[in-house]
Amino acid sequence: MNEYSIGIDIGGTNTDIGLVEANGRVAGRQRLSTQTFTDKESYVAAMSEGIRTLMQAHGVSHIASIGIGAPNSNFFEGCIEAGTANLPIKERIPLKEMMEQIFNVNVVVDNDANAAAYGELVYGGGRGMRHLITITLGTGIGSGIIVDGKLVHGHTGTAGELGHSIVMPHGRPCGCGRQGCIETYASARGICQNYIEAAKQAGRPLSVAERESLTCQQVGEAAAQGDPIACQAYDTTAQWLGIALANAANFSAPEAIFLMGGPTRAGEALMQPLRKYFEENLLFLYKNKISVRLSELNGNDAAILGAAAIGRIEC
């Protein structure tokens, strides 16, 4: 007998609903265009309709939980806060309350970075672990921290912002208004900046046009193919990330730290130097006890699995 959960990944473009088996297989999917909904009632009705369609199509009469990954969400209150930037619905959306009334199961709402950590814990490389950290490299750097099998939300509900750990006092300016956050050295933009600096240092400075059109994906693909300047850019990324992750290890001494997100597609061009710098910067107590690994969740399923996992853990 299988137990099914629902995972819903809310993004500014699409809202993806998945019916997830206990072993992490996504049995079926439904997709809504987020931008077509301008009030919470019609949005929740459409999500509910999507869930019912999935259940009927797979002959499922009962679901264990519903987990929702959403931007600007409040885990404690189970809602998306009013005024969320990328959503057309500007009012507060009390998703937990509304969905629980409809389905009579526990509904849990959390943000995407936290959902990624739950997903790794329940369905990915973190199965069986009690302590792990996930780091999502992208436009910014998101993180989720699992301590004793539970996600750390903290007093404010917004814990786990490792992307804004300051690794270099008075370092690069960050979008958060401060300086030297790890995000400025290891996000997609940070990696491009590392490339621009490496090219200059190699005596091959980029033109303004080249700098403006440069993408992290290009740098990652070049690095994966052994381009020396791109590899240097990733080496610099790994140096800074090695310090940040070693500092994170001091906090919760996890069993593993998992990396995910676009820039990790560079593979060993990132991971090989990262493991080296991480170990070098690690306090002796932790040496050779904490692994740094790529996420084991399939990229296409990761967001839905993360959302489904929230419901599995927190209910």
Add this chain to the structure above:
Amino acid sequence: MNEYSIGIDIGGTNTDIGLVEANGRVAGRQRLSTQTFTDKESYVAAMSEGIRTLMQAHGVSHIASIGIGAPNSNFFEGCIEAGTANLPIKERIPLKEMMEQIFNVNVVVDNDANAAAYGELVYGGGRGMRHLITITLGTGIGSGIIVDGKLVHGHTGTAGELGHSIVMPHGRPCGCGRQGCIETYASARGICQNYIEAAKQAGRPLSVAERESLTCQQVGEAAAQGDPIACQAYDTTAQWLGIALANAANFSAPEAIFLMGGPTRAGEALMQPLRKYFEENLLFLYKNKISVRLSELNGNDAAILGAAAIGRIEC
């Protein structure tokens, strides 16, 4: 009706045993000379005798728990590890097992820095909180992290080493073998170094003899009295500590961070600039939501209360 707990603080010189009321009053104490015991059986027998003496003297027939704060202890196994530097007993001491057999109550063993966090949570300024961090400034920097009302031990059992967070890549050399740990800027020795540098910058460099005889207590007393060089030394300490604590806030978003230990006796000469730099370095999400405060445990009782609190929380 009152409920009593036992707190035992094991140090290289003394072993202090306290009978603690539920409200945190230490009703009575017994002291053993740690160095007089060379085998675990006689040591545990003497501690047990001390506990019984306290119980009889105060007419207490039942205790709720026994908590023990000890160096080089293993929380998971409830023991002091073999070969502990400052203890004459060199074999492994399975305190939990031995004491539980005698008193038939739960016994919990943890290290001093963690005991400080438990103490603040149960008996100090952290009463009623679910998330806090304690930082003990001294020869080194110890820390204890409470998440959701529980101490973070991590996968290795040795989590919570914030003193070894790197705040300055390639910074001052640290006793741990690495560079730029916050301990090198804000421990007693780090504060002395800050004073030596401030004096030099003020055009009044210290002689070799002055440098060698300088103590953090002198710097703290001078700072408390407004001495400009000592105040500058504490300002520098606060700058670095402000970054380290702001980075810690990103992790667990605690309600408060409590400071304790000798160097904090400088009072507002430390706390006033520290609060300023902490807020400046704090991510916008946390601004004005996390307080930085002095410990509210009486220094003389702190170690016994911390030990007693371990038993209260973890049993």
